[in-house]
Amino acid sequence: MEIWGRIGVQVCESATQLFEKSKRTLVGDGSYRGFLAAVLNEVANAAPLSHGYGYLIYAQTGSAVQKRISDILPGDVVEVSDAKFKGHKGIQMYNLHVGAEEPLVGVVEEFEARKSKVRVFKANQHVGQQSVESSSYKLEDLKSGSVKVYRVLPAN
DSSP, X not given: OHHIIIIIHHHHHHHHHHHHHTTTSOOTTSSHHHHHHHHHHTOTTBOOGXXXXXXXXXXXXTTEEEEESSOOOTTOEEEEEEEEEEXXXXXXXXXXXXXXXXXXXXXXXXXXXXXXEEEEEEEOXXXXXXXXXXXXXXXXXXXXXXXXXXXXXXXO
């Protein structure tokens, strides 16, 4: 929790500012990792991306949670690999496949523990739209693939 208080808050603020800035200009190189690198470059005391995403605090494969060391907090890094989500939004069913070709990497904007729902800032790879978008995923709707959440570490 101490690490999150020193760094996670700043990572979330940086991602929020870049989300607003992306309405006018490209952020990073347009890739998921490029967006994360741009976010971490704005936080002086965060470890660079070359040191990895940080400390693994949550891991889920399919519907099984393998690791949960801490609550998911704004500013944590999310990696979604070949994930298939299937569930309900209101009265309608939905199917979503995320991170098929390359893992989706983004920054947690907010987490609703009661709904097991994570909202993520991520690079938008649709040409002609703003370069950063906010998307949400219900972790309890994960049927296959994996979701990992990392706590950004301080630079040494």
